[in-house]
Amino acid sequence: MSDKTVSAGAYFLGPKSENASWLRSEFQAVLDRWFDWRRALFADDPSPLPEQVRLSPDFLAEREIMAQRVRELTELMAGEVPKYTPRYIGHMVSELSVPALLGHFATLLHNPNNTSRDVARVSGRVEDEAIAMLAGMVGYDPAAAQGHFTSGGTLANFEGVWRARYRMDHCLSLGLCIAERSGKPLDPVASAHMDWSRFSELAAAHDISEAKLRAASSVLGNPFEIAARISEASGRDWRGPVLLVPGNKHFSWLKAANVFGLGEEAFWPVALDAQGRLSLPALNAAIARAHSDGRPVLAVISVAGTTEAGEIDPVDAVCDRLDEYRQSGLHIWHHVDAAWGGFLCAMLGGDAEDRLEAGARSALKAIRRANSVTLDPHKLGYVPYSCGAFLVRDRDSYANSLFAAPYIDRAAANDRWMMTLEGSRSGAGAAAVWLTGKTLTFGPDRFGRIMAGTIDSRVFFSRALRDGNPLVRLLEPADSNIVCFSLARPGDTLSEANARTARAFAGFVPDPAFSVSRTVLAAENYGEMINTHVVGYDGVVDAPTLVLIRCVFMNPFWENEDFRAALMPEFLARLETHIN
Structure with missing residues (x-):
């Protein structure tokens, strides 16, 4: 038996439930610690369920009804698709790892809502640590990277568009304010593609306040009025930004164009090459066409592991091309949709990476250069549904619009409730990833x-x-x-x-x-x-x-x-x- 089989066998239940006795004991230990925790906390409080109530005929009858319904459910679920077996090679779902199951289960019992540290003191910290683990896996600096867990890759992709739009809207609003004040023509492309350091420099030099920016924002204000102002300031009709997505994209990207009000016209597919990967000449042509039309590029999307056949776009070549634009002052947001292939980054840095073709290896190594990335732990992370993850390489890239909720403590610096599209978020997925990372680790030796x-x-x-x-x-x-x-x-x-x-x-x-x-x-x-x-x-x-x-x-x-x-x-x- 190979070392790899031993390694995998230690972390999965097994097709024949070979590790059943061990897993049963671990589940029982989790339950016992949960029971003990509840008994010990506020031990002097009276019990609303004394023994005479629990042993009464009515109480026992209700428990028996529940037991029957549980048996009914488990019998029904026995007809579910057996995705755990190696005979299942249909879709992107498989056997779950034992650490992921235990992490999910242990956290589910406490039911934390990671929207705020008010209700997730421990689970929130677990999420921070799990995000840092994933950031290190894809090559980001764990100390600088930011992110959070989502319900899946679709929401994580939406998060990328949300942040790219936030930066572009801020920069374009600043450019509009300066143009209207100075009387000089507005260049929407140059304004929309400045970086945060340039933004801060110009805002200070021209004394543009946050209130003035809000009044010039097409996201926070009336988009039709702002479009008319941009058209007048630039001397050409303002048609909005475009989103450049390769033809091998996931369906969520067309949804994103719809949800964020871009319109399908602004969704520009980038042609693929003969290998089914993003064509760099086609990307160059699309960017040139957009800029010629006076339209900024909201984001360029690369795919690391397509849904259809698992192709990995040349992320490294895309990064190189966008770096050339940055040299001329045009900072184009780059998001890598690595919902499927992101966990292959765990192979990098060891002998395991030799299994990857040279192009795929270079592409995966370049993910660290992108502004943001989507991962799906509930795919190749062997984590239960539903669990996606959104990561950015630094705090500036995590910035987005702020929203008020008076019943949540805004003073908690690490709260993510105002930084996420979703409100309530279970901590179970984060814990499943955390325990996977603590045991298997996300490096080349095990995972x-x-x-x-x-x-x-x-x-x-x-x-x-x-x-x-x-x-x-x-x-x-x-x-x-x-x-x-x-x-x-x-x-x-x-x-x-x-x-x-x-x-x-x-x-x-x-x-x-x-x-x-x-x-x-x-x-x-x-x-x-x-x-x-x-x-x-x-x-x-x-x-x-x-x-x-x-x-x-x-x-x-x-x-x-x-x-x-x-x-x-x-x-x-x-x-x-x-x-x-």
Whole structure:
């Protein structure tokens, strides 16, 4: 048995509940400490539930009804999708780690609301420490980085847009105030893209107060009136900023454009290259076009681990290009959506990083240079739902609008209630991450080795799949731990291959042996990648989409040789059956 299998086995329950007795004792210990805590605190208070009440027939009858309903629920849940087993390779969910389960459970019993230290004295500190752990994992300075936990990646992405908009609105408001006072033309692009140091310098030099800025803000004031003032001051129609998002984006980005009132017109997709990653020439062209039109770029988005196939954009090249703009005084916000691939950063700095392709490795190392990043611990962090995380590299990047809530103590410097889009936030996710970091750690020796194992599993599965069925056409390259493939004969049209692939997937849907998923790539975004894929089997592109079977390898036990020997032949046999 490999060291990696031993490491993973120590931190997961196991497909056959192999660690059940240990986990049961740990859960019982958590409950016992909770019971003791409640008994000891205010021990002299009278009990509203004396023994004679607890033993009364009515009380016992109510408890029996509850017990029946609990049994009913557990019986129902036995029909849930068995996502813990290595046979489940469908979506981005898998076995939960024991530290995450225990951290989540122990904190759930105390029910802290991390909106304020008023109700989360300990849980708030746990969140601070957990955020610092994740910041260190992605390469931020843990002492400088800021952030918080969210309900998931969608809200974390929204947080990035919120802060990018806050900085842009402040800077543009300052530029408008100066232009109206001086009579000089306003350059919306130059004003919107200044950094905080330049902002402070100009605000002081021109004696622009916060009240004057608020009166010139399109976020805090009437956006139509402010747009008219910007148009008059700049001498051209003000059409607002744009959001540059690669074609491989998550659906949450279009939601963000809608929620923040940008409008779909301001949502500019950036074309992808033949590998399905953000095209740098296309990004350069989009920025140039926006600035030529007098429109600032609210943010550039890079994706580190796409939902479809796990591709990792060239984050390093994007950072390099945006650094060139900064040299000319144009500071463009850069957000990395690493909801899927962010935890692969745990591999960096050790032998485990060799499992990553050179491009993916460089991209992940560059995340530390971005303004902000999204992570989803409830994916590759093996943490229970729902748990996302939003991080920024410094306090300035965490700034946003302030809101008043008279029932919450504003004096608590570490309270996040006025810094988050969500109000009430459970502390359970933060504790699950904290206990994971305290035990597995988010470095290359333990957690990184588990991440490396998922990539090893993807490599093994891909090779066995290709060698085991001549119709398998792997989608390449693969940057992370997701396998996508179509089923085509040499010379097939794309529509023929799509029909065969869709038929095989339909066969897997009711099949209890394995769970896979399906994804469809549209030529609108993935045109070059589709052409490259079809050319690989001498096919003909006659359809606007590519249908793929998608397999996600995050279960830590797929690297077990006995599992591989047992499951791979069976999968190939099932695939053959579903093709025919």
